[in-house]
Amino acid sequence: MAGGLFSPAVQRLIDELAKLPGVGPKTAQRLTFYLLKLPPEEALPLAQAITAAKEAVRFCHRCFNLTEQDLCAICQDPRRDQSLLCVVEEPSDVLSLERTHEYRGLYHVLGGALSPLDGIGPDRLHLDTLFSRLSKEPVQELIIGTNPSLAGEATALFISEQLHSTLGGRLIRVTRLAAGLPVGGDLEYADEVTLGKALLGRREM
């Protein structure tokens, strides 16, 4: 679209909305005009909600899940099984796995998956913290729940490889959450039944 078609403030809103995942320039325009038509008391709560969430929400110190405190609700819950740790790519994956009600252990959120093409190496993921957790916490089984994509698979292989050198003599069962998941998909989009089955049918790595 040619510059100067919209006033600077309107253009700025369109540009910001267009940065959202799954929102193209056309949708951004539509959303902008929708928001501008709303009375202030209906539009402003959205802006306030974004501000409040951004100010309040941060990453859990221990597992990098989203939380409003230092530790997330799962890390704080004494009933969670401390011997089980599930590694996932994103906080949304924690949500998906929680919805299955099949998992009672803890999580560790990597913040992505290895992809040299996108400049994402191990240092860009929460891998160091994962290995230090494994050496300090009484984990007996590590469930690798990265996505069944190429990057997720490479990340899983990298973790299991590194684990051997990190743990010294200590034995941890390493399993991969994979059975039944569509290849190339995201955990986030798998339905609860499929994910639940994938959890129960996890295999040794």
Added chain:
Amino acid sequence: MLVGRVRLINVRSHSDITLGFRPRLNIIHGRNGAGKTSVVEGVLLALQARSPRTFRVTDVIRKGSTYLRAEVQLVADEECEDAQAPPCAEVAFALSSDGTKRCYTNGSPLANMDRWAQLAPLSVFLPDDVRLVKGSPGRRRTFMDALFAKRSVQYREAVSRYGGALAQRNALLQGGTVDAQHKPWEAILAQEGHLLVKLRTEGLAAFARTASGVHRALAARPAELRLVYRTNAADLSVEEYRAALAGRRASDRRLSFTHLGPHRDDVRLVVDGVDLREAGSQGEQRLGLLTLLLAQREWAQGGGARPILLLDDVMSELDAERRRALLAMVVTCGQSIITTTDLHHFTEGELAGANVVEVGGCCG
């Protein structure tokens, strides 16, 4: 799908020409220079937005004109059920002399022609374009991949996973990162590369039987065509493959390129021990190309859309007996469009069953 009506505006020597095609055999007849090959080129432009005859596609625009337009009406192939194919479609390609390209389907602009490449695949024989036989290995890998991917989901997935892991490893090679980061990608490469070599070996063995049958029918003298698979990853177990990749990491890093693996495969056409790429005569290379295209079409009976054959000036390549053999292969199904300067290359019976289209005025 099949090609129905074709309209070409400002394509080479044609200012505005409309031709009608039918299922099975179509013969485009005209003297030399009448623009028969340009019709083949126009169909390719309309359906794939490219020309096999030139790098600069604007060269195709008629002299003195500022644009060209190629339209093809596609109709369903009633013998070949394809759930994804609409009953008919108007596909068009427009190009202006400044290089602006536009693709249309039923009058609406389209981002690209991928859909029609799937629904109406073309197999094009041009006597002056034997690059599939003579050119770089990449062309033959693409041919092989299209052939096998159509038949096997496993092959498609292996190609896609292999390509993805290769790109990641190559990115690491350029970054000069530590060895530990290479390992997972090499593990995936070894697994998928090993699988690809196995699937290509098996697939080529089967395809070679079809191809050598076709070649036997078309070759003027008894000759044996073999398809020789060349790979630098033969006879490696997954474990050995992985170790070989790790062993070459340092030398690969120097050139930022993965040397081992089926992304460097080739398949050569060898006739009676002569590698056509290295030492084939032009006639042998043309026959090799024709063989691949016809064998591919026969192979496609197994599933998916059957390629439409566009054969330019193919009859002059063959003696009378081989012409009968070729026509026997193409008339039974699908659609073929063959250009010729001489209708005597066809028998009365063949002409009776064909749709003859005159181009550039009748030359008797």
